[in-house]
Amino acid sequence: MGRMNTIYDPPRGSIPVLHEDTDILVVDKPAGLLSVPGKGDHLADCLLTRLEKAFPTVRLVHRLDRDTSGVMIFALTETAQKRVNQAFEARKVRKIYLARLAGRLEPARGTVDLPLIVDWPNRPLQKVCFDTGKPARTDWRVKRADDTETRVELYPLTGRSHQLRVHMLSLGHPILGDPFYAPESCAEYPRLMLHALELRLNHPISGHGMTFRAPAPF
Structure with missing residues (x-):
């Protein structure tokens, strides 16, 4: 199925740093x-x-899928990690993603509210399940569209595994280049067309509102 079984060959090169202070990084x-x-x-x-080599105290807060690019925040102290984790759990972190979808998504704005759970026989795929799934919600806003493709901003209110990918699939408009949910598009698109565009949160120590943004590479 597409690139699902290909050899892991991560990109080389340095990791662009968008912000660094004593508490967060x-x-x-990069995708891949x-x-x-x-x-x-x-x-x-x-x-x-890779980050541990330059920032020995770096601590994980959240994850992006291997094939997704974009803004990712790490903590540099135990206190910062705890407080950023709490902000994520309380849904006080605002995330904006950019995606390119198959076909024309209509209407221009909308919400997907469908519970998700792992599809055990087909791990790591996820699926919609109203009986056992965990609540998941994604808002969307179309930026540009034609009959073959839609460029859309996605606003996840929850952070389930593969949430954006499965929610867009549920609308009949999978994310292009997705080796799991749109493998037929992988020949034309060299990567998953999903990018974490923006992250907004209050600084874990100072409390100041901060916005971090990385332009989409596609």
């Missing part, structure tokens, strides 16, 4: 790089281990 994660190590030595190279 914000970077622009795991956020954390996978199982096995061949999946050891990841964003976290």
Whole structure:
């Protein structure tokens, strides 16, 4: 199925740092790089281990899928990690993603509110399940569209695994280049067309509102 079984070959090069202070680190994660190590030595190279070389106290707060690029925040102290985690859990972190979808998505604005759970026989795929799924909600706003493709901003109110990918699939407009949910599009699109565009939160120590943004590479 598409790139699902291909060899892990993460991109080389330095990781762009968007912000750094004594408490937090914000970077622009490249597509194709795991956020954390996978199982096995061949999946050891990841964003976290690369950052540890320059920032020995770096601490994980959240993750992006391997094939997703964009803004990702890390903590540099135990206190900052605890407070940023609390902000995520309380849904006080505002996230904006940019995606390119198959077909024309209508209407121009909307919400997907469908519970999600892992599709156990087909892990790591996720699926909609009203009996056992966890609540998941995504708002969307179309930026540009034609009959073959839609460029859309996505605003997840929850952070379930593969949430944006499955929610867009549920609308009949999967994210292009998705090896899991739109494998037929992978020949034309070299990567998953999903990018974490913007992250807004209050600084975990000062409390000041902060916005971090990384332009989409597609």
